[in-house]
Amino acid sequence: MTATADFIPYNAVNTKSSRSFERQAEYAPEDFHDHLFELEAEGEWIVQRVPEPYVEVMTKFGRKKKIPLELTWHHKSCGQCGHIPGYSTAIFWLNRKLNFKYIDPTDQTSCTAWNYYASATSNAPAQAGVAMRNFAAAYETGYFPLIHCGTSYGHYKEVREEMMHHAEMRHQVRDVMKKLGKPLVMPEEIVHYSEWVHAVRDRIAALQTRDFSNLAVTVHPACHYYKLVQEDAIYDPDIYGGQRTATVSALIVALGAQVRDYSTWFDCCGFGFRHILVQRDFTRSFATRRKIQVMKQEANPDVVITHDTGCVTTLDKSQFVGAAHGLDVGVPVMSDAQFAALAMGAHPYRVCQLHWHSTEYRPLLEKMGIDHEKAWAEFQEDLKELKSGKKEYLTWEDVG
């Protein structure tokens, strides 16, 4: 145990806090909606309304944010779809199990913000153009954008700020949209999928089939979720006394697992955007030494749950080298969506696609009461059918 552990008794610290947090409205940033709707009234753009039914949740300074339950247009994530596809699959699976209508569009590009933050080979009008093209594509379907990636979510909120306050840029982007034959559309709210998971957590818990009460969880809140345009992230006085974002942690509580605290919760995962692709020595060192090792020593979790593409990738993939060097690592990592799906009985391979993850996760499955050998054998049978041509794809009907 480290010296830090001496004053953070992990078994006594969870999401409850003795501190009270009074939101002081005078310090809150202005509600952007006034300006958003003014610009609509002036004919500058269309504001796409959050469709009903929606749930209202509280943000950092007390503003209520509308989270749509269905009729959502799923703005997918590069890293999730490319390298950890059980993440996206679990989000869709949850929607299906809750009988919510959604669209998984092909008229969608990346937000391209990973590249923007990594290489700077783009600029503000280009980034706004990409965002507004995707928003217009969603608007044309009548469905409301639900953003899978934390970086897309954070960046789109930056774009919203820039588009609201810089008329010259707004007009430049509007001209580009005209060339594409698209209207200029800004959603009433920019909503991250984990906010949707947060909003439906009690419905998920109501459909829970696996007991998670013996699981200890550490939560890594994603930087671009709550550090970029921070006033838009969800907070709840009942979770950490409103001192940290409630997204993810409130879900874990609803599912009956124990959230354990650790001292480096505010640190990023080490992704670095450029670093994860071409300078991973930094990424590996940070992820293992400042996050996973600290979690192990202070909280000894069964699993790390987070809510962004880069965080799952970095925290999961970086552990291989740490283990080779004898560091105290070895904690499985997955998204809140995968965790929620497993709680509701999802197949660990057909739905959560855990075979794409690197760090050993099978002891966790055993603790969840999942026969992973049987599940793997079932998945191998699926692969045989795909290889033999008996089946072209695994379908939603196949996975239950």
Added chain:
Amino acid sequence: MGLFADKYPDVSYEEKSRLWEQVKADPRFPTYLYGCYECGICVAACPSARFYDFSPRKIAQAAAREDVELIFEQMNDDVWNCSQCFSCNRCPRQNSPGGIITVLREVSVKNGLKSAKQALEGYSRIIYKIMGTGTQVSPDMLQPDAFPDWGPQVRAVSADLDVWRRALPPETLHTTSTGWQVDDKTIIELYLIWHHTGVMDMIAEVDEGLHMILNDVMEEKLEEAGYEV
């Protein structure tokens, strides 16, 4: 003159000032800097400061002082170490050193600084992927020689990639060279955005070869779709 010895005396003060004026002219810049208390909260929160000789506080202070020589040094020696996590947004003065760095990097790229070219060495294929296909990473990038540090699981993915992708229930994910299936029309629209917002000019400054390849790919598709760029 700045407080520190000029590390790049071969570059004229006028040239350094020209670049600094471009940074200040960016409409985002005034929202990223409101002075500096010198409290160091940004440094305490910064992951890069723990592993590199890097300080977001120095970035904010140099910008606040308009120390163009130090800013030029930072553009060359520091900005590419930033993780762009925006933990530094915790600043009690509402500064965003990470945001200042975003702008400093963009000016470096636009002006083709040698340090920007060096920082992006090995990264060109990623730029090609995102600008050319509309998704940043693809399943077929998971090759053991590209990610040896991610362990043997990468080999398992690459060995059976096509079948593993077809074992994904969402129909849009049956791809191997893109993250998901993107419509041709959508890609054309993305190319038009790059062309109409000056991004292609930025690429030309840092990587002529990449610019040529991207331009060829884009022009062909745009012409097929009836657009003249």
